[in-house]
Amino acid sequence: DSAQQAASSTDPYSSDPPRHPALRVNSQKPFNAEPPSEILSDNYITPNAFFFKRNHLPVPKVDPDTYRLEIQGLPKGPMSLSLAELKSKFPKHTVTATLQCAGNRRSEINQVKPVKGLNWGIAAISNATWAGARLRDVLIHAGYEPGVKGKHVQFEGLDRDVTGTTYGASIPVGKAVSEEGDVLLAYEMNGEELPADHGFPVRVVVPGTVGARNVKWLGKIALSEEESSSHWQQNDYKGFSPSTDWDTVDFKSAPAIQELPVQSAITQPAEGSVVERSQEEVTIKGYAWSGGGREVVRVDVSLDGGRTWHVAELRSGEKGQEAAASPPPGRAWAWKLWEVTAPLPPAAQELEIVCKAVDSSYNVQPDTVAPIWNLRGVLSNAWHRVRVKVSED
């Protein structure tokens, strides 16, 4: 809103872009927000305005005419590319990929025992069609070839805190250089130039990998023997046992989250809503996705808390559209939307609706939240449960 734009110029957030008023804001500065969850299942491709926003720092204002992408640690020595060079020197590659925040569904973890972090609902996940240069092609341009040393590709954003520290992350080199990894230096999102909140003019899109490694406002790429030294790679975005607390945690003992586990959630009906007995049946909708390019192969839905199950219909495109061809094994980067209509159980006054997904490695979601509780509240992928009332009209 205009109050925000008019904020003092000493406020590092004063040049943040305007946002859609329907977003549910978890934090204003930095801006973190998710769409109403029914928006997710109404659109196979999430509109840019509704794609969840997850910023760690103020949105940097980047001039596309003077923008340079620095590339380091490769055999041809340090080099840089302009935006025009990135667009003209490398083939444009298009990938539809779902991004999910490590903290998606943290609110359910908070209900077990409070944790540090933004209180995300179920909508810190969205799906878009990204286009840009392949990271692989840019690395090869800079001299990468098999045998070149370096286990990690580090990324630095142009977003920085008051001390000048930039956002940073890294991914394993194998993912970065693989023909099947589909990692992009994206300059388009759903056919438009990248919005400011999503990394204008260039972001990394690492399909199948936690949102945190998909660095926005990309300023630097470096091949290295080491992971990124950033706070977010080293001391955040890792999973721990429920028995680990802030007094005992050793961040070196756990790997940085890269691929995410299988996930699903119910977008409709909403928690606490009412179904009329006279309707005789209820329609349930949601999303399902898994990390690492593992395709979701089945979603089971229960109306009785998990005692009996119905198999949902899955789709990989907008409703009524023909489904896209199945991706090759290990390259299923986009979610499935699902829907099932099931008869209302006789006599039930309340339904505990539950969903759980299965991916192509037959990984499943855990039944309950408490055993996956962790001090950062990440990786929240237990069965999603929604309670609705049945009204005897």
Place this chain on the structure above:
Amino acid sequence: DSAQQAASSTDPYSSDPPRHPALRVNSQKPFNAEPPSEILSDNYITPNAFFFKRNHLPVPKVDPDTYRLEIQGLPKGPMSLSLAELKSKFPKHTVTATLQCAGNRRSEINQVKPVKGLNWGIAAISNATWAGARLRDVLIHAGYEPGVKGKHVQFEGLDRDVTGTTYGASIPVGKAVSEEGDVLLAYEMNGEELPADHGFPVRVVVPGTVGARNVKWLGKIALSEEESSSHWQQNDYKGFSPSTDWDTVDFKSAPAIQELPVQSAITQPAEGSVVERSQEEVTIKGYAWSGGGREVVRVDVSLDGGRTWHVAELRSGEKGQEAAASPPPGRAWAWKLWEVTAPLPPAAQELEIVCKAVDSSYNVQPDTVAPIWNLRGVLSNAWHRVRVKVSED
């Protein structure tokens, strides 16, 4: 035993090899057996005699001097290799890989509601060091190169039923030809030639993939647009919803199992055993593994049915040996053995010991068995639970 060897020559199983008497036999003809479970955690590399045996058909007697491996569907046309050629023409590659039967831990599924299949305990899993030619090298020798058509690599065994039907399976071509897939045509197991029960003279070893695709007594390889048409690829070894029964099952609706989900089990103490209160603590041991080359990164153990947890120590080698270097991401083919010593909870008269593993994609095991019940009783990877008594001596 000798009674078995002396069986009528019309018995197709009459030339099956002798087996170690300590194995727990699930079926004699075909021979299916697992080791005592404490053998698993006592040996990082499972001795050949104790490696679980899973035969679908009689063990064929193969003469290594006349053995030919047929190769079809590749640009250079049909060809065959002798055992000597397989050993001399291609570099010998060594991989330590855990194999697990799809039906491992089926007995726990049977306790929910009986299913069709062998009643495996927790030991239809074992770990060995395999050596042989890389499938990739053999396919390239036969003319494979990027762009060659064919989505699946089919395998046929030399084992056959009374009608002449052979065992068969297939894997996706990407796994077969990838440098990182590590698929072997193995002729050695733990430094010895392959034992008869494990596929002499040549078997496929597909690291990270369900046992059923690791075809033994390998007779034929074929590149094809189609998966294997075998019963075991098409109408078996697939996962279904708990709501699917034999009246409603459509085998075409589920993908053939390839990569397996994350797994772990407790090998010691045994179910129903007794711990002395005066010992004050209890040591728990087990194994953990995940499919697709995903490394096990943590095992949590509970003494109170999953309310509180201890983090186990993991190891990747024989006890006291230095650990092998960590494998690159996605190439962790071998299990971890784990151990934890925890104080006996005061006042507890019985312990419900539980374990659950986490893999490098942060996939976890489901809490309970019933929601993953399926009509074939495969993919049984819920938390493993062992009840022991505490004696007040």
